[in-house]
Amino acid sequence: MASIGLFEAKTHLSELVARAERGEEVVITRHNRPVAKLVPVDGVPADLVERRRAALMRMGSIGREVARNGGPVTREEILEWVHEGRR
Incomplete structure (x- = not known):
């Protein structure tokens, strides 16, 4: 090096x-x-890109759902979404 x-x-x-x-x-x-x-940039695996894209789409729909229902998001919901995003 x-x-x-x-x-x-x-x-x-x-x-x-x-x-x-x-x-x-x-x-x-x-x-x-x-x-x-x-350092050289390694390519990001296609499955990881797709998982990230899907997580972002879910996050967008969650925001719209909360706005429609008018209710606050609970701590447990946020932790569940974070856990889902790490799978």
Whole structure:
């Protein structure tokens, strides 16, 4: 794993991004202390994207349902929705 100073990283950002695209990781330092890491982005699995999209759709419908019914959302309901979103 390469290490590079902040000033040099700013100067050569395009090159560092190209290296990350090739799979390299680069640690950026400030005063010789690591402060950030530039890493390649892995693709997000399609099933995870779909699960997140479905959770967002459910959250939107919940908001509309609460507005229609006029009732407050309970703590238990919120915890249940959070638990569902983590499955």
